[in-house]
Amino acid sequence: xxxxxxxxxxxxxxxxxxxxxxxxxxxxxxxxxxxxxxxxxxxxxxxxxxxxxxxxxxxxxxxxxxxxxxxxxxxxxxxxxxxxxxxxxxxxxxxxxxxxxxxxxxxxxxxxxxxxxxxxxxxxxxxxxxxxxxxxxxxxxxxxxxxxxxxxxxxxxxxxxxxxxxxxxxxxxxxxxxxxxxxxxxxxxxxxxxxxxxxxxxxxxxxxxxxxxxxxxxxxxxxxxxxxxxxxxxxxxxxxxxxxxxxxxxxxxxxxxxxxxxxxxxxxxxxxxxxxxxxxxxxxxxxxxxxxxxxxxxxxxxxxx
DNA sequence: ATCCAGGAACTGT
DNA sequence: ACAGTTCATGGA
Numbered sequence: 001x002x003x004x005x006x007x008x009x010x011x012x013x014x015x016x017x018x019x020x021x022x023x024x025x026x027x028x029x030x031x032x033x034x035x036x037x038x039x040x041x042x043x044x045x046x047x048x049x050x051x052x053x054x055x056x057x058x059x060x061x062x063x064x065x066x067x068x069x070x071x072x073x074x075x076x077x078x079x080x081x082x083x084x085x086x087x088x089x090x091x092x093x094x095x096x097x098x099x100x101x102x103x104x105x106x107x108x109x110x111x112x113x114x115x116x117x118x119x120x121x122x123x124x125x126x127x128x129x130x131x132x133x134x135x136x137x138x139x140x141x142x143x144x145x146x147x148x149x150x151x152x153x154x155x156x157x158x159x160x161x162x163x164x165x166x167x168x169x170x171x172x173x174x175x176x177x178x179x180x181x182x183x184x185x186x187x188x189x190x191x192x193x194x195x196x197x198x199x200x201x202x203x204x205x206x207x208x209x210x211x212x213x214x215x216x217x218x219x220x221x222x223x224x225x226x227x228x229x230x231x232x233x234x235x236x237x238x239x240x241x242x243x244x245x246x247x248x249x250x251x252x253x254x255x256x257x258x259x260x261x262x263x264x265x266x267x268x269x270x271x272x273x274x275x276x277x278x279x280x281x282x283x284x285x286x287x288x289x290x291x292x293x294x295x296x297x298x299x300x301x302x303x304x305x
Numbered sequence: 306a307t308c309c310a311g312g313a314a315c316t317g318t
Numbered sequence: 319a320c321a322g323t324t325c326a327t328g329g330a
Contacts, residue, residue: 255312
């Protein structure tokens with residue numbers, strides 16, 4: 001992390017190929033989002049750092065990102081942790097030059113790569129959040145998925161009220177591990193999803209499943225295999241989590257419906273492409289599939305599709 | 306009403 | 319390995 005601590009606020013210095021506004025546009029895609037809010041160009045996010053709730057105001061400032069703390073100035077260590085979170089959230093460890101080099105020569109990505117230049121994969125540093133969000137999103141439309149997530153977070157997550165706004169953090173593993181199936185099904189979660197989510201919380205509570213253990217795996221195939229051994233995690237969820245949480249640029253959720261729709265609209269196809277066709281479009285994407293998918297997802301939000 | 310949604314487990318072959 | 323079935327509910 002490249003940063004400077006100014007005590008009342010901190011400043012991050014992202015690598016080249018970064019545009020705060022493009023990232024913010026992606027964060028604004030749903031008005032049902034409960035884990036961050038956007039006001040006057042600033043992104044507000046509540047973090048839980050070593051047991052204390054810390055409200056962050058994240059703003060783009062020329063080539064840097066400033067993180068202010070409107071509610072209360074945190075300690076040195078907390079400021080550093082907040083910086084590390086945002087660094088990971090915006091995927092700032094990634095050098096995107098290879099992606100843009102490839103995309104400039106790629107018929108599918110050429111236009112979107114230029115159009116959304118500086119956009120990064122907006123990540124979910126918290127493994128539990130990434131897994132739960134992916135499972136919630138399985139086989140239901142996104143609008144309903146956001147509704148379920150909102151209920152989940154507001155029911156089980158801690159919050160902090162500041163300036164008349166209420167901010168939430170994602171529910172803790174400990175809290176969810178203690179739930180019964182019915183605690184979730186009464187909020188319209190399916191029985192299966194309730195089982196998956198509580199099961200994962202229990203595995204994480206016991207330390208059997210951690211982000212560190214996954215990242216220690218030898219290669220991306222081993223990570224994928226470990227993820228898919230979890231009940232409720234199939235190929236799509238494993239790829240999604242590797243992409244959004246584990247920073248694996250070659251993760252490729254090829255069966256994703258959003259990807260299919262993006263390709264259909266972008267290429268003017270009459271129907272959604274088959275998996276074989278997508279593999280052909282993506283022959284050049286090797287090593288950057290996750291960014292290709294993310295930029296294609298981004299294109300969906302231009303036409304309200 | 307009908308189809309589909311940022312799938313996965315289960316079952317039978 | 320592969321195809322078909324079930325789950326489960328809201329949005330368009």
